[in-house]
Amino acid sequence: MRIARGLTCVAIAGLGLGVLVTPASAAQAENAENYVALGDSYSSGVGVGDYGDSGDCKRSAHAYPQLWADGHDVAGFDFVACSGAKTGDVLEDQVSALGEDTSLVTISVGGNDTGFSDVMVSCNTGSDDACVERVEEAKTVARQELPGKLDSVYGEIAERAPSAEVIVLGYPRMYELNGSCDAGLSETKREAINGGADTLNEVTAERASAAGVRFVDVRPAFTGHEICSDDWWLKSVSYPVDESYHPNAAGQQGGYHDPLTEVTG
Numbered sequence: 001m002r003i004a005r006g007l008t009c010v011a012i013a014g015l016g017l018g019v020l021v022t023p024a025s026a027a028q029a030e031n032a033e034n035y036v037a038l039g040d041s042y043s044s045g046v047g048v049g050d051y052g053d054s055g056d057c058k059r060s061a062h063a064y065p066q067l068w069a070d071g072h073d074v075a076g077f078d079f080v081a082c083s084g085a086k087t088g089d090v091l092e093d094q095v096s097a098l099g100e101d102t103s104l105v106t107i108s109v110g111g112n113d114t115g116f117s118d119v120m121v122s123c124n125t126g127s128d129d130a131c132v133e134r135v136e137e138a139k140t141v142a143r144q145e146l147p148g149k150l151d152s153v154y155g156e157i158a159e160r161a162p163s164a165e166v167i168v169l170g171y172p173r174m175y176e177l178n179g180s181c182d183a184g185l186s187e188t189k190r191e192a193i194n195g196g197a198d199t200l201n202e203v204t205a206e207r208a209s210a211a212g213v214r215f216v217d218v219r220p221a222f223t224g225h226e227i228c229s230d231d232w233w234l235k236s237v238s239y240p241v242d243e244s245y246h247p248n249a250a251g252q253q254g255g256y257h258d259p260l261t262e263v264t265g
Contacts, residue, residue, distance in 0.1 A: 032075035036161070038094045038107040042171065042256070043081035047235050047246030057082035062249050064169075064256035065106060065238030071261070076101075083242065086112045087149040095156050102161035108154060108169045112206055113146055114138045115161075119196060120245050124237065128188040135192040149194075149206050154211035166213035169261065170201040172255060174223035174245060179228030184236065190228070195210065206225040216263060221255045233257065 037043055044054070045063025052061065059079050060066065067078040078097040082089065090109055098105065115138050123131035157166055174197060175190035185193075201217060210213035225233035233251030238244045247255055 001157060002164070032073045033104045034076040034099075034101050035069055035072075035074055035104040035106075036078045036097045036102050036164075037069075037081050038097075038105060038157075039081040039109050039169075040085040040112055041081075041242075041246060042108045042111070043106065043169070044079075044083050045081075045083075045252055046083045047238070047243040048252055056084075060167040060252075062252055064252050064260060067253060067257040068260055068264070070105075072113055072264075080108055081107075084112060085109060087146075087153050088201060090153050091156055091214055095153075095160055098157060098160035098164070100161070100163065102164045103115070103158055104264070105161055105164045105166045106169060107153070107157070107166070108171065110142070110150060110200060111171055113149055114142045114196075114200060116245075119193070123189045123193060128186055131185075131189045132192045133160040135196040138196050142196075142199050142203045146203055150204065151211065154213060155215075158211070165264075166210040166211075167216055167260065168213055169216045169260065170204055170218050170228065171197050172247070172251070173197045174227055174234060176224070176226040176229040180230060181228035184228075199263060214263060216259050217224045218232065218255050218259055221259050222251065225251065225255065 041058065043063065043065060046058045048060045048062040050061040051058045056256025059081065063081075065079050065081065069079075080094045080097045082093070085094070087109055090107070108262070119134050119138050123132040126134070155164070157164070163204050173194040175185075175194055177187060177190055177194070201219065205215040205217065222233055225231050227234050227236050233247055233255050235244055235246055235248055
């Protein structure tokens with residue numbers, strides 16, 4: 001029986017490993033992604049549990065980066081997003097995972113730089129006026145201080161992973177206004193918090209565009225699934241407290257993973 005010369009050569013080359021490597025599998029390996037997931041708690045998956053040995057970073061097996069990696073042909077996957085991360089933490093602790101062979105990078109960052117946690121504490125414990133004032137302070141930080149910080153992050157990613165597709169994911173609005181909640185924060189507070197999210201997304205989208213990377217706005221996916229909707233994809237005040245105001249499993253899947261997959265395939 002005659003065997004095609006090309007296949008014979010590939011098979012012989014693989015004998016030392018005890019593996020038959022076909023041209024098709026070689027092409028598949030070449031097309032596999034080297035994926036690095038950077039960012040904060042919205043990328044690490046705080047709020048959905050199953051954190052393994054990731055400690056305080058709380059990287060969940062149900063977070064959108066892990067879901068994406070599980071559903072795609074991935075040659076390498078570095079999941080380094082961490083709860084509480086600011087832009088400075090990404091630069092100091094996370095970008096070292098990038099390299100010349102990195103082909104896909106995802107990141108959400110900026111919320112902690114603008115004081116997201118403090119905003120939510122202020123709005124839960126203070127008056128309407130105090131909440132609105134604190135949100136306006138955060139919006140000022142987002143407009144005046146965050147752009148330069150995001151530019152530094154996106155620039156460092158480009159330098160370390162020059163061939164990668166970089167996808168920046170935004171943040172959802174927290175509340176459905178005039179929704180089903182009869183208790184909790186006032187409509188004034190809910191509207192202010194949503195406005196803060198809008199400003200954060202606007203600034204992030206602008207800087208992503210300036211850096212030549214793709215911004216994925218998750219607000220449309222979360223519409224109809226905010227707190228006080230009929231189908232919440234976000235947690236309200238929860239225990240542990242640091243898991244409050246984060247996506248639940250449905251939010252990681254439908255609000256983050258699915259929009260990401262729409263743009264990556």
